[in-house]
Amino acid sequence: MENDLENSEWMNEAPHLAGLSVKHPFSIPEGYFEGLPADIEEAIFLDDLKTSTPESGFNLPQGYFESLSTKIQAEVVGYTVPQDYFQQLQEKIATKTTAERVSKTFRLWHSKAxxxxxxxxxxxxxxxxxxxxxxxxxxxxLSADAANEQMLYDIDENTIIEHIQSNSLTQESPLVAEADLENYILSNYSQNEIASAL
Incomplete structure (x- = not known):
């Protein structure tokens, strides 16, 4: 009973704290206890590996850094530039380019023959x-064919219709439905091609 009274007092004094959900703040990842033995064995193996090998893992010869500068200088000696090289370089380039610039004339027409x-x-x-x-x-x-084709375009539409009706020609029904023909035309030709054919 006293606990209930104490709980109600602090709830009245701190309503925000009392409104928070009651749950454990710590959570354990899923599968933690199943993988724990393997994790412990790996940690022990790595610790044994660190203690059994030397700290750096590499050995340097004694006095390596003290003799390093002399070794580098000895190798660089082979790469020296002759004295006054850069001063003479400009002159050497100029003489070579002007010497090669001599023009040679070749006559294409050697004889009148x-x-x-x-x-x-x-x-x-x-x-x-x-x-x-x-x-x-x-x-x-092609120009003759084009002229004949142009003559067909010059014939009036009514004249063609009268000719068909007078000869009692019948229109054959196509083997393919009109919707299929329209789909084929729309899928295989662009709008510009259709407009230019009209």
Whole structure:
């Protein structure tokens, strides 16, 4: 009874604290006790490993750092620059580049015969090119087809309809549904291609 009275007193004095949920603040990760023996064995093994090996793990020869600077200087001696090297470098580069810049003139036309022979070859090749172009030019036959096709476009639409009706021609029904044709056209042609075909 006294406990209930004490509990109610502190609850009245600290309502915020009393409103907090009552739960244990410490939690143990799941599977902690199952993995504990393996964790302990690993820790013991690592501790034994640390004590059985030397602290650094590497051994340096005695006096290594004291003799290091002399070793480096001995190796660098082979890489010295001759005296006044950089002062003479500019002059050496200038002499080499100006010496190689001597212009050489080659005559392309040594004789008049070479000039006439090359002109004759040019005329012969040009003539053969024009001859073969006229006899094998596909654009000439295409231009006739284009003219015939243009004449078909010039025929009035009503004239074509009257011709079809007068000859009692019937329209054949396609083997494919119109919806399938529309889907094929829309999936295989762009809007620009469809608009240019109309």
């Amino acid at each position: 070479l000039k006439y022979a090359s002109a004759a070859c040019f005329v012969l090749i040009s003539t053969l090119g024009v001859y073969f172009y006229q006899h094998t030019n596909p654009s000439l036959s």
